[in-house]
Amino acid sequence: MQLEIRPDPAEVGRARRWARARLAGSAIAADEPLAETLVLIVSELVTNAVVHTGCPAVLRLCLPQTPAPEKATVRLEVADGSTRAPVPRWAECEETGGRGLALVDGLADRWGWSPEGAGKRIWCELDRRDAPDGAAAACPDGGALAYEGLAYEAV
Template structure:
């Protein structure tokens, strides 16, 4: 019998402050660990931090909230950060002398896939991390001794 696939989802809106980025980062790490993937908690926190910082710096929030959504299945962790600004992010690498865009270089190196999606109001920047599939073990009763 196949093992049912669990999907975990969390969505929370944040005010546009530097403290909110820290709160979102800590929440992501805590939730992913609670969802049974302590091994991915650090990467989740880093991706949330970079994408939330990007929304804060470039999202023209002006008092409007930004949204962080985490979706985790057995094989993929998806992080989405939505903000009210509709401008798409470039999929290009920045030079080391550039004063911005380094967070996206980090996302490009860490995530297996990432991109932007337009919304009715604003956009969502998302990143997906593939998770190592864990072997499922069955309880087979007490061990038997030979003899």
């Protein structure tokens, strides 16, 4: 599934709505923490493409279909026409931007980028993990904790 993105900030909201609509036909429930995390990352990566490249972009989602295994991987990609590599920044407290890739790094299980044609493709993957109700579960790679019922909301 893919969505063409124009270099216009209004496209970020459209990309979030599109991602939520795609979730409706997948094995990821809209109220699942993974769904909100996915929408937040869509928002960050599309914002980066729109704001920092000024080029059209393409958003792609690979979602597990119903029925999905207990553990499934969601992949999202944003391809744009800029050859500039994505560089995570350390934003100062007062700055209103500059945290997008740090957020993606903290929320995604894996992410990276690669040159593609005359531009690049930024990708990330999120693994669905089941945890006991209300409990914290350590990530298999020793990373951060995942809490059942904790969600991030992109508005």
